[in-house]
Amino acid sequence: MEKYLVGEFDNEYDLKDAVSAIRNDGFIIEDAYTPYGVHGLDNAMGLKPSRLAKVCFGFATLGLTVALWLQYLLSAVDWPINIGGRPWNSVPAFMPIAFEVTILFAGLGTVFSFFLWRKFKIAKRNYHPSFIATDNKFFVVIYKGEQRKPMSSAIEIIHQFHGKKVEA
């Protein structure tokens, strides 16, 4: 892989410190790979909060509206049926379905938005530095793009935090 520089670390603390140091030096962190979720790594990498929450809220609102509107249309306008003498537009009876449809829309909408967003395709080969990242090693992947400093200074930082450069 010519596009990326990969550093390997033995523990999360070195990785976290190295990631912030490398980022402060002006390099672009492509991604970090760890065997488990590391608290504070998102801050070190400078990741912004996910925008999926807003998408989720949008879909939930849409689901609620659709469910209420559909039930109103069916049971009060198009085909009114007298059930126990209750009014045709009985909002309490609509609530369980409105609740479920809201969740359905929000869940599916969020998942498929995520797939679209990340250009997900079935059987797409993804870049992965090394499969020891699922075992006991920690990796940082640096993008060799438009950086101001030579790549060697990034390698220096990796060494400084007890890591090593690996060929992935």
Add this chain to the structure above:
Amino acid sequence: MMNDKNYTLDTQLLNKLFIAIAIGIFTIILGIFINDRIWPNILLSAIYITGIGFAGILFVAIHYVSNSGWGAIIRRIPEAMFSTLGIGFLLMLLVIFGAHHLYEWTHLDVVAHDPILLGKQPWLNIKFFVLRIPIFFGIWYFLGRPIINHSRKQDKTGDLIHTKKGVRWSAAWLYLGGIAFVISSFDWIMSVEPHWFSTIFGLYNFAGMFNAGLAFMIIMLIYLRRNGFLTSIKDDHLYELGRYLFAFVTFWVYIWYSQHMLIWYANLPEETVYFAKRHAGAFGLLTIINILTNWLIPFLILVFRKSKRSEKTLILASVIVLIGHWIDLYIMIFPPLIGNIPEIGLLEIGTIIGIIGTVSFVVLKSLSKWNIIPTKDPYLEESLHLHT
């Protein structure tokens, strides 16, 4: 690291709290002589204050049995809330003297001509009712006390055995305390209308009680941090508590709706009578306010990540929830006793001030006696580094 100084009550605040307590006591004594409406107010206050203490020890017990780490640093606040159970017990003993004004089933002449009440008499009679009060409080207190004692002993010895014992007592407390809570809400609140019944009523009360307890905890936490006592608290801890509150206001409306929808759907006269009273006229307006304050407004405030991390919005949501819990209890207790028009006068305001003063004083006093942080808890380090 541990530069948190222990809490001390300053005299200025103490004077204010004493005035509030005095107003509360004065209202109760005066009310007993001039107006029967004081009795539901005393009952409401007793349940509210007991609920705060119950929520505190419940929070501690949940964190023990789930081995959760983040809550260790704030544990002394719910532990201090536990001491309000004593005040709740005293007020509940006072309620016994007003049982005749509150509970229809204490009128033996009425019961004798009422087959439904006659059938419920083995459970709903004054002797057994009085006997059950110390049983409930006994379960909550004597199973809860060891949890807190172990936590405090650990401050001195740092022994891991105290955490293990805490887990065991917590498991026992959660099981028996929960059952006692459900039965107590049947006893104290539901039997105000002895003909009506709802099996979900205990759970509904649990949801409201835990909301109020969490809201109180958040306010205490922010108060202590602002005054420089619990400075190790990060926004992340507030965020966790905000999420708790957010989850449980939603849980509350879920239970409220479950109870309401099933009764509305089945449409049985002996069940709908409850909502017929509460959805008409001025009480109907109060029911809408109840849902707004207990769910919709806090939900809309807390749904955003930023508002769960900011002191101002958290305090706003918590105060709304605390007011909402009072209204919730008011709607449950008052309608059969005072008729169709809700009366909120000086008696209610006086007892509310009394509740605020008593709960704040008891909790802060208890907080000032011990380290504000469980200094040798095994989870403390994890709690200090909480990151969400």
